[in-house]
Amino acid sequence: HRPRAHDGQRLDGARRLRAQPSQQAVQPGPYWAVDAGPLRIIGIDTGLLGTLDAEQGAWLREVSRGPRPKILITGSPLYVDGEHHPCAIEGGGTVDDIVRDPAHHYVAAIGGDIHNYQRYPVDVDGRTIQYVVSGGGGAFMHATHTIPRVSIGNVTEKDFRCYPLRGDSLAFYSRLYGRRLRLRRFFTLTEAEATAVIAERLGIPPTRLPGEPARVTLRTRLVASLLGAGGRPDRTSRFRLPVRKIYTQLFSPSSATYSPPFFKCFLRLDVTLEEVRLRCFAATGNLAQELDPPVEDEVTIPLTRTRPTGL
Known part of the structure; x- marks a missing residue:
């Protein structure tokens, strides 16, 4: 942010709107560092452009020093949708x-903004x-079926x-577009059909088959292509319906579903002196899973130099 002539007046006006002491924050800026037991948790403000100014960058380098293990919290994920940012x-x-510098001892970097879970x-x-x-805790769901076959940063x-x-995501969007375009019979894919066509496009084994495997037909291939399902790097769709940026701008305000399953999720971190246990829980809206939320992903991060183990 560059100082402007009327910034002081705007700040005074904002303070008048929150005049009570209980309404006033003491946090000095939109970025922060908290020491929590053996960990230091560092939050940065990447703004609308997904960058840091020089002042915040200098602060981040300063608070990242030292042997204490660290987790970065950022509004803009550093790895997302099979890409490095x-x-x-x-x-x-x-x-x-800064995160990769071994002298800073980062064990994780957690980003938001995208309404799903990826690791x-x-x-x-x-x-x-x-x-x-x-x-993935609120609003509409960002598609995961558009993520191509992952091969980045030695991650496969x-x-x-x-x-x-990805199969659940594709099935969800097929129902959404079938309803919006009034072409339910053409667009709607079952979870089994969506899972099968995703496996074919990515060249991977099907994940968590919902019953018997489905046959991949010309229709399921066409729907998957129209909805931007990811594929191998050597294959790209020439045409697809908006399921990411344009979808977010045009459809997202009215596309949040209120009928289970929601495909929301929340992240829980349990910290001991020896390790961090990171778990992604599904929030589907179903009563049984509300009482006992299913764990969709889990990884244990040792606060030592040994490698983590996960599901």
């Missing part, structure tokens, strides 16, 4: 450079840093995790 810092360098266990010079996307499909599963 290191987050530039004004004046040079990136946020991911990339990236090997950095013999140690594993867990790069997590966890923005075998290591990658996401929720909802």
